[in-house]
Structure formats: C-alpha cells, structure tokens
Amino acid sequence: MLQRLLPFLTLITLFVSLSIATPNFLTHLNLSTVVRQTAVINIIALGMTLIIVTSGIDLSVGAILALSGFLGAKAMEAGYSIPMAILIGLTVGTTCGLINGFLITRLKINPFIVTLGMLGVIRGMTLTISNGLPASGVPEGFSFLATGTLLGLPLVLWILVVCAVAMHFVLEYTKLGRYAFAIGSNPDAAYYAGVPVSFHLTFVYAIAGLLTGLAAMIEASRLMTGQPTAGQGYELQAIAAVVIGGGSLRGGEGTVLGTLIGAFIMGLLSNGSDLLGINPYLQQTLIGLAIIVAVTLDELRKRRLPK
C-alpha cells in the first residue's frame, strides 16, 4: 500500500523541499507558471493513459500537436473566428487519432510501428505545408486560452481539471473504459467474450487525438503562433508521466490521478531546477532518472506479490 502511494509521497516531498529550498517557489506567480507549463503535457498524458491501458502506445502525439496547432493558427490568420479555429484544431487532432486507430485495427499492425510511422508522416506534412514557417497572424484575444484566469486560477487549470475528471469517469465508469482495461489485460479473452475490440481501440486513439488537439490550441495560445516544429519529444514526456504514475506498458493498468501526479513530478523537477539554478541540460538527466526509479519501485512491488 505504501508503495502504491509512493508517487504521491514523492510529489509532496518535492513540493515541501522546494518550498523550503527557495523562497521563489511557493508564490502564486510561480505555481501558476508550473500549471501552465505542465498543462499541455498533462492533457496529452490523459489520452496517453487511456491508450496505455489498452497496452498500446502513441508516438505521434507531438507531431499531431504541431499539425493541429499550425492549422488552427493558420485558420485565424485566414480570418476565421477563435472558436472556429479551436474547433479546427480539435478536428485535426481527432482525425489523426482516427487514422492511427484505423491503421492499428484494420491492418493489424503494432501501435508502436503505426504511430512511429505517423510521427514521420504528420511531422513531415506539417513542415511541407508550412514550409517551415510559423503561422503568426493570431488575434490578441487568443492569448486568453493559455494565460487567462477564471475565479483567480489559471484557465488552463480548469480545462485540465475538467478533462481529468472526464477521463477518470471514462476509465472507471463507462463501457469504453472497461473494454480498454479488458483489451489491455487480455486481448484474446476480450475477443472471445464478444468485445468489439477494433471499434473501441479506434475510439481510444481518436479520444487521444482529440485531447492532443486541445493541447495543441493551448500551446499555440501560449506561443501566440502555430509552430510547425512544436511538440518535439512531447510523446515521450506524456508516456513518462503515465509510467511514473503507475501505468504499465504491458497494459491493463493506469489511473488518471497517477498520470496527473507523474506529470506534476516532472513539472516540479523542471521548475525546481530552474529556480535552484541547476544547469538546464542536467534537468533531462534528472527526469530520466525519475522514470527509471519510478518503474523500478513499481516492478519491485509487483514482484513481491505471489503470482
């Protein structure tokens, strides 16, 4: 039980130590910054949690983020309204997710391979249509999405909370979530039980695409441009958040709370290193170590139990 709580205790410890170590940490401004910085990864990681529960993986989310964000920003440049542009971003993300799901279930190709291929396809497409140049004709008002506040808290925090609650509900209380666990835990048993495996898997990747589209619009709002090179390496950060939070790449395991904790541990490590003046290059090493330690502890916990 103690070890199940370990990610949570780590987060608390990290929080308390940073509060003591530097006076700049526990301020409204800094904590808002942490929330804004981690929200994008956090929202992507929610979709990744659902995918990893089915024992799948999506390496293309960073590329999807770039394409959705770029096309959303391009729409604003072309004169579309902000809500319309956001809708376009979400649609692009969902479509990419659908294509992933479709390839995985119809062609029966391993998700790792499909999404690795799609990572290249989508990233290359984004660079081609943008010619490598960002879409920057974004109206002033668009910055509200990333920097606005609602009831004194960052708007992105509200968005994250709504998405997290929704994803928690999907995982624990819906047929889709239950089938995701069944497919991830034992795909053959699920198939024999008459679970429509292909349909639900496709749906899962589409949901992850939708969340990535949302994250893309927040990222675009944060940068106030649609960067065709945005989101590089985000897929790995999202996967890391899920894994640190107790999700298993073998499938059948993963919780929304765990993923949120995982993402915030990484966010605090990064923010704390900034505040303490630790070399930014070293931050990557710290986060890498955190992943290995988290997974090792989780494995040890599982090994101590009888089969």
Place this chain on the structure above:
Amino acid sequence: MLLELKDIRKTFGGVTALRSGNLSVKPGEVHLLMGENGAGKSTLMKIVAGMYQPDGGEIRWNGQPVQFANPAQAASAGIAMVHQESLLFPHLTVAENIYLGRTGSGPFVSRRQMLDNARKLIEDQRFPLQADWLVSKLSPAGKQMVEICRAVSLGSSLLIFDEPTSSLSESETREVFRIVKNLRDRGMGVIYITHRLEELRTVGDHVTVLRDGATVHSSPLAELDTQGLIRHMVGREVAALYSRTPVPPGEPLLVIENLCRKPLLQNINLTVRAGEIVGMAGLVGAGRTELCRAIFGVDQRDSGSIAVCGQPVKASEPREAVQSGVALITEDRQKTGLATQLSIACNVTMANLDSISSYGTLDLKREKTMTSGYQEKLRIKMNAPTQLAGRLSGGNQQKVVISKWLATGAKVFLFDEPTRGIDVGAKVEVFQVMDELARNGAAILMVSSELPEIQQVADRIVVMRQGRISGELPGGASQEDIMRLAVFETESGRMPGEDEGTIQ
C-alpha cells in the same frame, strides 16, 4: 537418500505458500507429489530447482546440506525440471534448445556437432522428434520430450515433472509414463506432480501429499487407496467423484450439418439438445478444439451450416456467437478465458456489460451484487469482487469464467477441457454447475481428454478422429470402446498410421 527436504517454509509478501514441506526421494524411485491447487507443490519444487529460496528449513542433496541460489546451481548439482508451461525457446530448433548455454567454449557454435548429439539423444530415448525442427511447431508433448532430452543430456540424477500430462492426450500420457519408467530403471529419481488420480497407479512407487502448505502424508503408494488419498488431499471425505441426474432432452439447441473446414474438419454432423451433456472424446489433434472454434466463430468454416436455438448463424466472429447464445469455456484459461490482472467483477461482466450499463455508463453497485451472486451460487472462494482474478486458484478461476458466461444467459455451452489444471474438489463443483445448467435447459458440449470424466458426466459420447466424427456411444460406455473409436478406423478396425501407435 537422494533428496531430503525438512520443514521447508516460504512466504510471498504476506501470503504463506509453504508452512512445513517435507519430502524424501530415493534414487530409482518415482515419487508422486500430490495435493490440491495452492497446496504448495509447485512452490516446493521450485525451491528444489533453485528458482525460489526457502525462508527456512533444510535441503539435503545426497546427504549434504545445500542451498541453491539459482536454477543454474541446482542444474549443475543434477536437478532438472520439466515445466507445466514450457520454458523452451520457440524460435530455436530442438537441438538448440537441448544444448542452449552449453555450446562449448568460445563464442562460436558448432551446429553440425550439436545436431549430431541431439539426434543420438533423441534416438536413445525413442522420441518421435527431429533435431532440426522448430520448437514452436511442436505439440505440448513434443515440447516436454525436448525438456526431458535436455535434462538427460545434463546428466541429471533427479528429474521433476510438474503436471506433465495435464495438456496431453491419452496416448501421449502413456508415452510419458513409458519415459518415466525408463528413467527410473536407469536409477534416476523422479518427482512427479499430478492432479490425476486415475493415472498415478501405473507409475508411482511412493506418494507424498501436501495440504495447505504442509506435508500431511507420505507412504509407499501401495499402502494408500484412492479414497484415503482424496481424504488426505482435501481434508474431508468425498463420497463419489460425481454423479449426473439426466433429464429427458428437449429441443435441439445446437445443430451442425456437414461442417467442413480445411485442413482438418470434415463433414461434421452433430446435434445437442436442451438438457443434454454431450461428451466429446478423441486424441489431441483429432479436431475437437477446432470444432469448438468453428462453432464459436473464431475460425471460419468453409461449408456446412450451424443453427443455434433454431436460428441459422453465420458464426463469423465470437461476438456474433455470444449474441446468439453460445458460450465457449476455452481450454487455455490464462490465454483466452480470464483477464488475470483485472478484478473478478470485471471478468464476470466482461461478456455482458450491457446488463449493468445504461447509455454506456456502468452501474458498479449492480456489478458487485451480480458478482457476489455468482460467488454464492458457484461457491467461488474469494475475498471480494475487487480481488484480482489472477490471484484465485485454478478451480476458482474456472468458476469465474463460467460466471462470465452465465451472465450472458447463454443456452449452448461449449466446455473445452473444463477441468484442466484444477483440483479434485473444484472438478466436482464444475460438474455440478454443468449438471445444473443442463437441468435448467442448456445444451452442453464437453470436450475432455480424461475418459473417466466423460464416462461419468456425459449423457452421450461423441468420438472424433482425424477431423471426423468416428462414432457415437451411450453415456457410461467403456474406456476401451471410446479409445477404439478414437484410435482405430471405425469399420475395418485396423490400426492407423505409426504416429498414433503408442497405445499398448
């Protein structure tokens, strides 16, 4: 004494697997180790083979106290284990598997020498194997032969068989017995873990019974009758293994006509009526599992028709079969039956989530009540509906799988080797469930390789041989009659090909 175990203890986390394991094996002896699932047999043997380290107690090997830190140490001392689930490398050849890790010094492998050695070894044992076959293409029996070859080539003096015959057909079982006797006659000690009461008389010299992690009995086999053995194993008297109360059969619920599927199934005609338990016997590879798969839509048939409850079905995928009221309890529970990492409740409702959901939202309270209902009905030994299904014993896992299908309200039940790997007490309970299902109007087709089971449970016995139905017998038909249909041509009565000629 070759091997002596005294007071071996082992706990995993908070769970005690062994409280007091005691066992003594002489050279040239076949020592049966018996007990229900969860009694600690496998744990005790894994300690002997160096896979686990004991928390307490003493191991003596040839009179000397020893401790094996890993399987390699046990192997070099001369202890080898043939596993229940094969631990071979499927993508390597038979020869490579036999000699893996011992291909001589230096980084290079002399393929030819290895093949030659393997061929000699296989010939010596009279196994129907080829040294250059891929292990992934072998039957379970073939895989065990490879493990035995490996053990013999290591010069082992103690060989442990962990339920060697649970996945084998009748003829393959006899082949394993021949091998075991052969090894014993060469002076090797053999420890043989088994569940199957009926087969032990022919091979065993001595028997040790474990119950709840402790040795409760040890004596020469001749001094213990079957009733006494069951008493020691379950700690209570079991009157009769099973008896069925047949009911007059009703409407035909499953009708199969001229079903063919290349390369195996040919012209299958079969009808199962409401209230009937039809036993299906045959050798492994006769097409019984394949027939179940074709009925359930896992494999597509080439021609012929299937009707369930009077309605013709396409049987193009399991989903359709489930919806038309067919249930398949597969022979491989771990692979296709149970999601072991998920809770019992998740497993129970997996095939019929609609019954606990509205607009895609689950009613978890209802799921819990439903699971508790089946827990009571099938007497599943479990802590809570949230417990992981993989933590249950084999018998209770099987009951969870059966609950899953009861929840779908299926009318046609296909049981493929329903008692594989489960203990005596649970077997009886599985049969009671089948009996009750039949009395409530379900049609049951039961595939089993254990003839006594078929004899006692089935109302009619259908026998398959090489993809065809070779005959039908009334319930309680003699084992000889069943085996005749399973092995010989129906009319001429002559022996088929050499490969099946191992029956004595």
